Amino acid sequence: MSALSSFIRGHGRELVAQLSQHLVLTVAALALAAALGLPLGLWLTRNRRLATAVLGGAGVIQTIPSLALLGFLIPFTGIGAAPAILALFLYALLPIVRNTIVGVESTPSAVKEAAAGMGMTDLQVLGRVELPLAAPVIFAGIRTATVVAVGVATLAALVGGGGLGVYIFRGISLANTTMILAGAIPAAGLSLLLDAILGRIERRPGAPLVPVLLLAALLSLAFVGRRTAFGPSEGRFRIGVQPEFVERPDGYAGLSARYGLRARPVELDHGLVYLALVEHRVDAVIGYSTDGEIAAFGLRVLADDRHYFPPYFAAPLVRSATLRAHPELRRALSQLSFRLDEKTMARLNARVEHEAEAVARVAEEFLRAAGLPPGPHRRGPSADVVVGSKPFAEQYLLAEMFADLIETYTGLSVRLETGLGGTKICFEALAKGAIDVYPEYTGTGLYAILGAALDHDGTAPARDAQAVYDHVKREFARRFDMEWLPPLGFANTYAVIVRNDGGELSRVRTASELSAALAE
Amino acid sequence: MIEVDRVEKRYGDRLAVESASFSIRQRETFVLLGRSGSGKTTALKMLNRLVEPTSGIIRIFGDPITARPAEELRRSIGYAIQDVGLFPHYTVRENVAVVPKLLGWDERRIRARVDELLEHFGLPPDRYANARPRELSGGQQQRVGLARALAADPPLVLLDEPFSALDPITRREVQREFFRLAENLDKTFVLVTHDVAEAVAFGDRICLFEAGRIEQMGTPRELVLEPRNDFVRSFFDTGRLELELRVVSLAELAPYLARAPRLEATDVVEFSATASLHDVLEHPLIAAGRALSVRGEDGRILAIARAAALLDAFYARRRVEPGG
Numbered sequence: 001m002s003a004l005s006s007f008i009r010g011h012g013r014e015l016v017a018q019l020s021q022h023l024v025l026t027v028a029a030l031a032l033a034a035a036l037g038l039p040l041g042l043w044l045t046r047n048r049r050l051a052t053a054v055l056g057g058a059g060v061i062q063t064i065p066s067l068a069l070l071g072f073l074i075p076f077t078g079i080g081a082a083p084a085i086l087a088l089f090l091y092a093l094l095p096i097v098r099n100t101i102v103g104v105e106s107t108p109s110a111v112k113e114a115a116a117g118m119g120m121t122d123l124q125v126l127g128r129v130e131l132p133l134a135a136p137v138i139f140a141g142i143r144t145a146t147v148v149a150v151g152v153a154t155l156a157a158l159v160g161g162g163g164l165g166v167y168i169f170r171g172i173s174l175a176n177t178t179m180i181l182a183g184a185i186p187a188a189g190l191s192l193l194l195d196a197i198l199g200r201i202e203r204r205p206g207a208p209l210v211p212v213l214l215l216a217a218l219l220s221l222a223f224v225g226r227r228t229a230f231g232p233s234e235g236r237f238r239i240g241v242q243p244e245f246v247e248r249p250d251g252y253a254g255l256s257a258r259y260g261l262r263a264r265p266v267e268l269d270h271g272l273v274y275l276a277l278v279e280h281r282v283d284a285v286i287g288y289s290t291d292g293e294i295a296a297f298g299l300r301v302l303a304d305d306r307h308y309f310p311p312y313f314a315a316p317l318v319r320s321a322t323l324r325a326h327p328e329l330r331r332a333l334s335q336l337s338f339r340l341d342e343k344t345m346a347r348l349n350a351r352v353e354h355e356a357e358a359v360a361r362v363a364e365e366f367l368r369a370a371g372l373p374p375g376p377h378r379r380g381p382s383a384d385v386v387v388g389s390k391p392f393a394e395q396y397l398l399a400e401m402f403a404d405l406i407e408t409y410t411g412l413s414v415r416l417e418t419g420l421g422g423t424k425i426c427f428e429a430l431a432k433g434a435i436d437v438y439p440e441y442t443g444t445g446l447y448a449i450l451g452a453a454l455d456h457d458g459t460a461p462a463r464d465a466q467a468v469y470d471h472v473k474r475e476f477a478r479r480f481d482m483e484w485l486p487p488l489g490f491a492n493t494y495a496v497i498v499r500n501d502g503g504e505l506s507r508v509r510t511a512s513e514l515s516a517a518l519a520e
Numbered sequence: 521m522i523e524v525d526r527v528e529k530r531y532g533d534r535l536a537v538e539s540a541s542f543s544i545r546q547r548e549t550f551v552l553l554g555r556s557g558s559g560k561t562t563a564l565k566m567l568n569r570l571v572e573p574t575s576g577i578i579r580i581f582g583d584p585i586t587a588r589p590a591e592e593l594r595r596s597i598g599y600a601i602q603d604v605g606l607f608p609h610y611t612v613r614e615n616v617a618v619v620p621k622l623l624g625w626d627e628r629r630i631r632a633r634v635d636e637l638l639e640h641f642g643l644p645p646d647r648y649a650n651a652r653p654r655e656l657s658g659g660q661q662q663r664v665g666l667a668r669a670l671a672a673d674p675p676l677v678l679l680d681e682p683f684s685a686l687d688p689i690t691r692r693e694v695q696r697e698f699f700r701l702a703e704n705l706d707k708t709f710v711l712v713t714h715d716v717a718e719a720v721a722f723g724d725r726i727c728l729f730e731a732g733r734i735e736q737m738g739t740p741r742e743l744v745l746e747p748r749n750d751f752v753r754s755f756f757d758t759g760r761l762e763l764e765l766r767v768v769s770l771a772e773l774a775p776y777l778a779r780a781p782r783l784e785a786t787d788v789v790e791f792s793a794t795a796s797l798h799d800v801l802e803h804p805l806i807a808a809g810r811a812l813s814v815r816g817e818d819g820r821i822l823a824i825a826r827a828a829a830l831l832d833a834f835y836a837r838r839r840v841e842p843g844g
Binding site: 110111113114119120128129132 | 568591592593594595596599603606608609618619665668678
């Protein structure tokens, strides 16, 4: 708790900014959804056949995973608040439209018949009878939409839209519980607050709901439009980064200090940074040197000529308890040691990500070529060893290889738990014994998990990949009872990556040249 | 007042009402009688255009009802239905005031009218005007529904089984109250019902529907005593004795009265010759044993007798007259 309060004290201004961004995103989307969904729902009660189609369509949108929906929207809306508001709007629409239709249609038929028989026009029946009677159901829809929207709005952090999700996703990447809570607790509070406000409004009948909502939507959008810092502004150099990169000791602050780089970081999900780059929504990104997209999109990696990014090894991180129970694991997994260089890894990643090849096949073919042909799979729900991974191509591939090797060279059975959402989740799962091994990077181990700070001149404590590995191995064994097996070979470092499409940066080859070009 | 001319209503292949023609006179209570699904309710709803006929024409006071907007037509016609359909979010006062409000009456006039009607229906305004429908009993709700139908003082009132959902005791109460009030109102009522006794008791004329067609139309007496076919006869067979007691007038019984012992014309209850034996038997003083006198339309006393003698005459007539 004291960690949380000191975090909040240290990040007070940023937290307030994120909270207000979150509020604006949510209110703008909700107000739009209500201002459009309410009349739409009412109109659909008069066009029943169309209603089925519209509800069906809205239902389909609802089933699209939020991050996927954001991915679809980026080519049209760019990054920033726009895709986030649009996605939230689409999610909020269904409960509002559906509840409006259900509410109006639940008016007893005798009441409707009496109203018509008295000589009310259709509009009078709607306005004086059906709408007031449907109000509680409609409000329930708006309140459902509100709670959903506050939750989904955290994903705005992954498309450069800001909000409380920034801390949540940074926290997950950095295994920092305090940071997650600093985002999650205000989000929960916001949800309760908005729900309470709606409850208040509901108990005051006769509130001119639609005009009020429209006004709120307009104000929010105007706010969004004015706050250029909120969305990516034109004319300024934008660098797309993963949330964790902003906060890491070897992250953005040090990079810009080392190179005197004057640019604005835009936080994006790792899966979306390249999309944003290719779609010209950002001008450069910070990626990993082994990312498959570099080759697939023909991107250019700028040389780190001032040696800011330390090289890190990837290696299997295993529970020592598992190794004690099954010592044969060590030999099986060590066979991969230094068998994967950077180029090979990038090529394998590209095959999975851009040539849509099956992970299992790519892994098997690599092992076969490396002289480690895997035997038949013996996977099942109950297994001796559980292999985990984070949710991106390289991790899926490495986990598959680990599993193949364990099954081929030990008598143990394996279960895969791949796609776990980030460092924090993988590390905690390993600590709790929910998984036994996953591929991890020594840099992440050093900065995210051990929390080592940069020394005063902005350099990492160890410039040498082997030295970092040795340090991390020693500390993990001592503190967590976990063991780093021998490195896989490739050094996975962060890298500044730009488009190779002959723009202003066509002659820039190094990070220093980039900085110089931007200073002009 | 209302002319229904070869009106049909078709739903897909089904003919709900088949070429119906009838006319309704001013100030009468015209009953559309039939089983459920016979077409009687469809026929009623065509009068205020809640249902539009497939073909045929309906005129009210000579003008086709399609000559003006349906809403305007409906505001000029009272309407009460079986399920009442009070607006749950309105008070009793607001419910009754719906049509006057739609017609743009001023507040004071509406207020006075609502108070008057609630008083008539035994719902003192100071107690009930601000109640919500859910606070009322079923009978009270239907009273409000009927008051609402009469609120704007329409010359024509459509009643779609307004008493059918009530329990038997409440039903009799509300029926009687309503028709006693209606008698003095100078209005035309069209009543849909499946209840033969209700039709005979309150209808001036009855139009019997079956399978979308009119089987017979006429006074209760004609339908009960002179059925045109077996269907009509069997329709009125349940409770026939009571129906006959209702439709046979005292004037018709006079010839069958036995030469009874002479009674003094004092201390008797006087009935008009058009009254029915049912009216007589229900009278509390007759039930207590008092004799009655029957006064003809010309003012002459036709007979003085006790109820028992009238019943004898009823059975004597029944042996020789049609329909018996």
